[in-house]
Amino acid sequence: MRTVNKKSPGLLPGFSQVKRVQAWQIAEGMKAKGVTKTLMASQMKTDRRQLDPLLDPANKSVTLGTFRRAATALGRKLYVAIG
Numbered sequence: 001m002r003t004v005n006k007k008s009p010g011l012l013p014g015f016s017q018v019k020r021v022q023a024w025q026i027a028e029g030m031k032a033k034g035v036t037k038t039l040m041a042s043q044m045k046t047d048r049r050q051l052d053p054l055l056d057p058a059n060k061s062v063t064l065g066t067f068r069r070a071a072t073a074l075g076r077k078l079y080v081a082i083g
Contacts, residue, residue: 020057022067027055029074043073 030040041048046069053059054066064080071078 015060016057019060019062022062023055023057026067026070026074029076033074035074040070040073044069 029035030037035043037048037051041051044051044066050066054062054070064078068078
């Protein structure tokens with residue numbers, strides 16, 4: 001039986017912490033490479049306004065596909081593990 005996050009039904013426990021780390025890693029990657037939101041959005045083939053949910057640690061609506069595109073835009077890879 002799977003335990004869900006009571007604050008966000010359907011999400012696994014710990015998702016908020018993972019999202020917070022992912023948002024931080026993307027923001028830090030952008031800063032390190034001098035990538036603006038406009039350039040990042042262009043590389044991700046999306047609108048600049050769509051980056052706000054990605055960079056917001058509290059926003060839980062970001063998909064793995066979006067994380068993958070962000071990682072690729074920064075020259076990184078996204079790894080997902082279920083343990």
